[in-house]
Amino acid sequence: MYAWPASEVPALPGEGRDLQIHDTATQGTITLDPGPVARIYVCGITPYDATHMGHAATYNAFDLVQRVWLDTKRQVHYVQNVTDVDDPLLERAIRDGHDWTELAERETALFREDMTALRMLPPQHYIGAVEAIPGIVPLVERLRDAGAAYELEGDVYFSVEADPHFGEVSNLDAEAMRLLSAERGGDPDRPGKKNPLDPMLWMSAREGEPSWDGGTLGRGRPGWHIECVAIALDHLGMGFDVQGGGSDLAFPHHEMGASHAQALTGEYPFAKAYVHAGMVALNGEKMSKSKGNLVFVSKLRRDGVDPAAIRLALLSHHYRADWEWTDAVLEEAQQRLGRWRAAVSRPDGPYADDLVEEIREALANDLDAPAALLAVDRWAALQESDGGTDEGAPGLVSRAVDALLGVAL
Template sequence: MRTWTRPELPELPGEGTAPRVFNTATGRLEHPPIEGGRATLYVCGITPYDATHLGHAATYLAFDLLQRSWIDAGIEAVYAQNITDVDDPLLERANATGVDWRELAESQVALFRSDMHRLGMLPPEHFVAVTECIDEIADAVQRLRERGLAYTVPSPDATGEDLYFDTAAASEQTQWRLGDVAPYDRELMSLLSAERGGDPDRAGKRDPLDPLLWRAAREGEPSWGTVLGLGRPGWHIECAVIAARALGNAFTVQGGGEDLVFPHHEFTAAHATALSGTPLAHAYCHVGLVSYKGHKMSKSRGNLVFVSKLLDGGADPSAIRLGILAHHYRSEWEWHDADLEVAARRLAAWRAGLERTGEEPAATVLQRLRAALANDLDTPVMLATLDAAFDGGVDEPQLLADAAEALLGVKL
């Protein structure tokens, strides 16, 4: 799938330090192992039926910064992202609006690409739609079935039987154990499964938490003929196959929003480990959810702030970035309409500061910026550092402008 144009990053003197990040799976700040000067990152992409809101932007901006930190440290960053372009929410929206699901997906992916380009996000080297690799995903499910890690559940409304992942068998036969990624108890897992695309009440399953691997064809739904018969893949196996194909196992960081910890990242890791015999990733990093008008942004609630509408309304992309970067990526926070005005004033102050010189060495400020970025992408500290530097003046203002653009993606 076509991606977007990569922004050029200014070259900075010296090098930064590879960042330590918070690993959800261990609950610790860690330096994920980087081999041969190459770091690999997989971030779960959108389901293209309503893109791109500020919650999406906050997630992709966090991992944009992670890549910028690696690049500044002299590390090659290889980035992969999927597009879930066939899934229940997409089909439901298409049916509700009378638009063909393919056309809906195509239009929303195009909007997403435009939003990411206008915000100055580094594009993935591997940008893969689920519909581009249906056969490969079906083959992976077939291998799990042959290994005794998948089982059928009767489906009266389908042409065949659905296939589910056997979590108990996987815990016995592979390195993966339930809870390896998600630090939750079983009661919470059951609640989250029901809220986030699982079906814990489905009759015929061996365990309520067992996730769907393959959905047999239903009337009125898209399906593909594969080694499994007519149908389409489940959510988690899609990312397991796409990530492994793009980056191999085990890659450096698996990223996404906090709402993907369970069940999505837990079972993506389970599937990948069962297929390859090795863990999916060294670290699992998650971005806090963004609220608006008192509630977490959600498509079901409709309280979304769309990036395209802000940009089309005249918002500076750098101001949008600053509005998000004012919050640490792991924190949960609320967007207020006035936040964009506050960010625009900060951006104007920085630009005015370019005309001001002082005695403080810009190189010293750059060291502070790099230290904050390496400390779990601490952007609030970075912004405060630049506030003070531009207010008081430095000996080389242009170096700070280059640092803001290279490290934060903020153009002055």
């Protein structure tokens, strides 16, 4: 599977700062110290309703992580998956009378278009669950043969007891885990499981549903969590720098994925930091496909909204915050974009080297994009009121906003 084209990231004078970021597992701020190549895995979409504003906010957060690392002169090895076979996708295809593969391909193509328009840097490896199945099957077999997994009526489940570190990603108690498992694709009430929280690794073939050769597992398809584990281990290995996604992935997805990988390898941790973006609401409720209360990037683009304004609307909220999309949020972003573009269009302006350092400092402090926006606002206000004599300032500001915030002026 291919990703989308990369926009050029302008080079800036000086060098960026190491990123301090909130880690869900330790529940505190840690300083990331990657080697020359920083490694990040961000969980991708299930392609049946893309790209809503919640998606965009999440991928914007991890685009900022990449940009901070690139500014430190590191390379970035970024991997993202596409869950192109799963119950919600199949259910939507049946509901709408579509072939599930065509639905997945169409929505994935739309997602690529939206990511390109928003200037999100693409992953080096963009892998679908279906194409990962040949690598998933041996991992499930290994877990089963090692006693870390068991069969139940043809299905294969992972035993959470196999990982002594289970629970250390989300830090939830057993009851909270059970409730979330039921809400987020698990089956804690299925009779015969060793532990209600045990997640499925391999689902045996169901009549009328797609299935693949699973070797000694029989025909079927992979569970959700092992998909990302197989892709991450193949392309990044253990101990990569950041596992990212929305806050609703901390449990069960990231918790289970970490345990799968740790049981498979005997190594710890799966990822050095677990970073989660907040949820975006509409009309007082979290945007979700099940509720249908979605604002789509593609719809805004068709209505003539500049993608740079959409990106500024996302950046105006801290990535970990839960917030609500409103017309006022978009209007403020459009006005800000207009002010910034007017400011950098003049032949000279106020000295801007300090502004670049302010943006760097804000982003290095747990991706504080709102603080970075305010710093640019202050420069633009000076430009409007007093102007300046530095001929290179407008160009430097334009390059910095592009390189660090992903906004083309």
